[in-house]
Amino acid sequence: MSPVPPSNGPPPIDAATSPATPTISHPKPNGEGEPADASLPDNYVTYQLSRQTPLPPITWGNWYKELNLLHFAVLGLTPLLGIIGAFTVSLRWETAVWSVIYYFMTAVGITAGYHRLWAHRSYNASKPLQYFLSILGAGAVQGSIRWWARGHRAHHRYTDTDLDPYSAHRGLLWSHIGWMVFKPRRNPGVADISDLSKNEIVRWQHRHYLQLVVLMGYIFPTVVAGLGWGDWKGGYVYAGLLRLFFVHQSTFCVNSLAHYLGDAPFDDKHTPRDHLITALCTVGEGYHNFHHQFPMDYRNAIKWYQYDPTKWTIWVTSKLGLSSHLKVFPDNEVRKGQLTMQLKNLREVQEKLSWPSDNSHLPVISWESYLQQAQSRPLICIAGFIHDVEDFLDQHPGGRHLLTKYIGRDATTAFFGGVYEHSNAAHNLLSMKRVGVLHGGAPHGLEDKAIPPSQRLRIARYNEMSGSGYSSGALSDGDGFMA
Template sequence: MAPRNDVFQNFEEEDSASDSSTTVLDDVVQTENVLRVPVKIVWRNVVLMGALHLAALYSLFLIPSCRWQTLLFGIVLMRLGGLGITAGAHRLWAHRSYKARFPLRVFLALIQTLAFQNDIFEWSRDHRVHHKYSETDADPHNAKRGFFFAHVGWLLSRKHPDVIRKGRSIDLSDLHADPVVRFQRRVYKPAVLLLCFIIPTLLPTYWDESVWNSFYICALLRYTLSLHATWCVNSVAHMFGNKPYDRYINPTENMMVVLGALGEGFHNFHHTFPSDYAAAEFGIQRCNTTKMLIDIWCFLGLAYDRKSTSIDVVKKRKIRTGDGTNHTALLYT
């Protein structure tokens, strides 16, 4: 997956000349016909991310003084924001693995804004680039550049030129045509301020929680934890786990990520069959919260046209390219 924050540059900004906020760490090196581009730190992002994590660390000391309703509210917000990413930006808009009616699209856009991982258009664009050019220089969070880079380092440095160049070739016409996506993009910054920070801070005062506690717990700590849950899909699920579907690619099946990211950790399956709405082998029901909710929405008539991969195709692919393991499926029998 490809989460980003609104403070991070878009393709157009990053195509411009570097400014005082960046520092060149390496010289350009030509090795085996591969151009190694200088790594440029975006110090503004480093400072912002560092401040966020220091605030989140401080928030941990406030937990004993919080009301239980505040902690529960923070957890609910984190799960809702995660759902906005998994069911919304990822499976609906980035992959078009199912269709959603207007009311559901509006709801998913709202909770995707709550997550504050960039607007739907940019999130989906980056994710499509990630899939098309996975583990190459054009991959925004290329896992072959190391765990830290895949997890968060890619947000602290300027994009590789291939990410910008090849990203412009991705078809985004469906996103341009969606009025929900267009509207969210227009109002994204004030909407993030309201949904990600102001409401989570003010609503807990209804049950007599202090503004101080609610701001640090429900806004900053919740936001930081949700970022790491998403980032683990890019790092942990690209490095640690088994590969029952395709042993030749980096993505893996990782149960820790499944639990933390609402079912997104069946990543070897997802990169093998990216258009499947379940993002996991059929028969795996528990822990794939996103799939279960999409099924419920379809039952209620809010969603339809789920794309899935036949069991026969999956079995043949496992025999042909899998690594022979299947431990995740055994957990659900």
């Protein structure tokens, strides 16, 4: 009878019928040609870097020659005109409210649309929602979906390498805005967007992008303020120009601040970090360490109290029937990542502490030698270890006399509850005073007492697991000398 597979796992593999080698399934070509990354060499990053000659470093002498003039104009003129306008046009409260609302609308077009829907495919969206997000995303004036998603997929695939278009290793200013203002020093790594090339909404937005930018970036916010409460100039200055400046800085913080500020609760292999301030600046994209570990998850913040309005927006659209198949990484695997980092942090704390010598570093002493040496030194035997308590005689909470009476004797029973059931702290401190191992080790039944409480849950690397080093048995026969 064949075994019944467990209900919470896949069925077992029959070794007699399973193939000796796995079958590799290559991506199949589509209407737009085969995926861009279908035939990459295994050493693609090294290979690509060796074939590229990067542009020269940007200096004070050549910076103006290296400008991306289109991007420089958009990113430079927008705040300049907005600041000039703010000095000449008073801000009405209606326009202020509208500017904030439209800021969040266009930012969500990037975070929920460009980022989580199209770049990472973390959920499915209906056509009406896709059109809506694509239009709002155009209002943020950050390039078309195809252009934005291609660069972002390269960023995730080649994070912190020279093929990352906005690598954090090139500095905070570069990853924030420098990569946009200046010509790229290298071509970014290949990233497949064949799925986006087949999407009719993405193609439509790419084809009409310039018209959508003018309409949604500048005209629409101006018209709303103008027709709504007669503030045409204010709508243009505040809801158009200055709102756009803040949306730019918000999104750029995902590439810069989110790789600089905060901690790494899931993995510290790369630069992404989690921080509330970054989340507040980026409409919820600030839990970036989680995102880089689990990029297909529709959430950035996994705890209910963490600030992630983009997650809440996507969830609401799913309840309204506008989106579906919200992807969530298995909680068990998320917790593994958290546990790994917690153990790593504990290991760092552990390595900063002083620990007792294990059996392999202590001399093995016979009972006769112990008695002889105890005549000139305050030595006490407990659980198979011999301890020098000279520096603790006057500090013993129970008084000096309780220690001196056990010099040259076996105090195991007294220490483990016969006289007083000592605390974990006492056990840990005692282990630091070991100077030898009694020949024969700990009395039978007390072997586990040889391991101090602080070491019973000690963090060990995989290559340290072969031997515990905690055996209380004697390592060799004969007498020895104690340190």
